[in-house]
Amino acid sequence: MSKKLLSLKLRNKTIDVPVIQGGMGIGLSGFTLAGAVAKEGGLGVLSSAALDRLVSKRKGIKLNHREAARLEVLDAREISLGKGAIGMNIMVALINSYEESVLGAMDGGVDVIISGAGLPFALAEIAKTHDRYDEVALVPIVSSARAAEVIIKKWEKAGRLPDAFVVEGPLAGGHIGWRDVETAMDPQNTLENLVKEVLEVCAKFHPGIPVIAAGGIYSHQDILNYIDLGCAGVQMGTRFLATLESGANENYKNLLVNCIDSDIELAAKPGSPCGMLFRVLKASPFYQEALSLARKPKCDKGYLLNKGKCSAKENNETSFCICNGLSASVGIAPEEKELYTVGQCASLITKIVSVKDLMSELQGLAFA
Numbered sequence: 577m578s579k580k581l582l583s584l585k586l587r588n589k590t591i592d593v594p595v596i597q598g599g600m601g602i603g604l605s606g607f608t609l610a611g612a613v614a615k616e617g618g619l620g621v622l623s624s625a626a627l628d629r630l631v632s633k634r635k636g637i638k639l640n641h642r643e644a645a646r647l648e649v650l651d652a653r654e655i656s657l658g659k660g661a662i663g664m665n666i667m668v669a670l671i672n673s674y675e676e677s678v679l680g681a682m683d684g685g686v687d688v689i690i691s692g693a694g695l696p697f698a699l700a701e702i703a704k705t706h707d708r709y710d711e712v713a714l715v716p717i718v719s720s721a722r723a724a725e726v727i728i729k730k731w732e733k734a735g736r737l738p739d740a741f742v743v744e745g746p747l748a749g750g751h752i753g754w755r756d757v758e759t760a761m762d763p764q765n766t767l768e769n770l771v772k773e774v775l776e777v778c779a780k781f782h783p784g785i786p787v788i789a790a791g792g793i794y795s796h797q798d799i800l801n802y803i804d805l806g807c808a809g810v811q812m813g814t815r816f817l818a819t820l821e822s823g824a825n826e827n828y829k830n831l832l833v834n835c836i837d838s839d840i841e842l843a844a845k846p847g848s849p850c851g852m853l854f855r856v857l858k859a860s861p862f863y864q865e866a867l868s869l870a871r872k873p874k875c876d877k878g879y880l881l882n883k884g885k886c887s888a889k890e891n892n893e894t895s896f897c898i899c900n901g902l903s904a905s906v907g908i909a910p911e912e913k914e915l916y917t918v919g920q921c922a923s924l925i926t927k928i929v930s931v932k933d934l935m936s937e938l939q940g941l942a943f944a
Contacts, residue, residue: 579800581939584619584786584809587713587739589661589687591809592617595799595938596742596788598813599665599690600750600917601625602899603823603906605816607648609931611655612821614662616935621663621690622648624677625670626879626899629908641673645680653685661687663715667751668694669850670879675702682706690742692717693751693850695727700734713739717790719746719753719765721773728781740786742811743767743774747792749813749919751852757842760853767791768805775806794921796940814919815938819931823906828916829928831857837923849875849886849895855920861913862901869893871913874900 584594597613599605601623610620624645631644639647645664652662664681666674668691678699681689689712691699696716703709716738718724724741731737745767746752746760754760771789778785786808793799793810802810817824818832831839841858846866848854856863865871875889879899887895901915929937 579940581799581803584788586619586661586688586715586786588711589713591619591661593935593939594803594809595619595935596663596690596790596809596811597621597816598749598790598811599623599663600813600817600822601665601667602902602908603630605665605813606630606823607651607655609816609819609821609823610662611652612819612931613816613935614652614656614660616932617660618935619661619663619688620652620656621665621688622652622681624664624666624673624681626903626908627677628673629903630906633908641676642680642683645677646684649681649684649686663688663690665690665692667692668696669751669852673879674698678702679706682708682712686712688713688715688739690715690717692742692744692753693852695723697727697730700731700736704734704736715740715742715788717742717744717753718774719744719770721770721777723753724774724777725781728777728785737782738785740788740808741774741778742788742790743771744811745770745789745791747920748790749817749855749922750917751848751850751854752791752842754853755851757844757853760842767793771802771805771807792919792921794924796938799938812938814922814925815934816931817918818922818925818928819934820928821931824916825905825907825914828905828914831859831916832918832922833925833927835859835918835922837920840918840920840922843896846892846894846896848898854898855917857916857918857922860901860916862896862904862915865913866892866896866901871896876900
């Protein structure tokens, strides 16, 4: 049964539909997708990953990270026709471009910055140096109550509280907040349990911080279930990956539509250079090459680092260079095979739809 969804307030911005389109890199949640989501009343979220290369190619001029982030936000805003809200997801693990991406997004007029793949301790301090500091909502992604508590205490010293928490469970696509499969899939780590624990932390330290559920959410009923638990909204990535407006290419979308549960894998060894589990389609040509150790150690992009280094540069047995595989999927590393990342709910998807139709379905106004 459908039920009207209430709006989501993030700092100074009211989002009519409490659905956040997850940030997906490289280039999967670009300005076309984020702008379309915002146009339909949701929060459209860009990914900062490799924007320097992506936007430089699109504009035909060489841009640095800050300039590229600014232009990506402006282009998304143009698609949205000024409706909804635009956010940017900036991974902590993208250490060489993190600060410039934060400031560039703020330059462009972004409404929300969402940050995970590590604990975003520095986000509040970086944002404080910008004259739009009071305007932009800052939202960490966490996968435990402990992480939420630590961030609250750290940010309090900077004179700022998180404007919300995205709580990401183990069924999410791309990087998830665990380092081994056994722990990630422990029954204690269901999204429902994690949400309840973070809600308790917020109630204890700062009642009123909105909590947003993410990872494995598929339907209007799923959204209602998490709102009934006390969430203010949800974040969804894979559903938006399967839209006409997403940056996924035709082969990627075909595999997505036709995959079953067993086609989806948490890559661990070899896995992500940052040490976190990374959910992929097993049929990804790049992943198959990595599994067979056919791809020699190589990293020539330098985006995703762990303690300043990419382990895939030296060793192909423990990790593979995610930046190169994802870049190939959007045409900025044509010399590489393609890598496709999805959430576990990808097995439920049977067709590619428009953002408009998907947003209607998620609101319970129409069902595919």
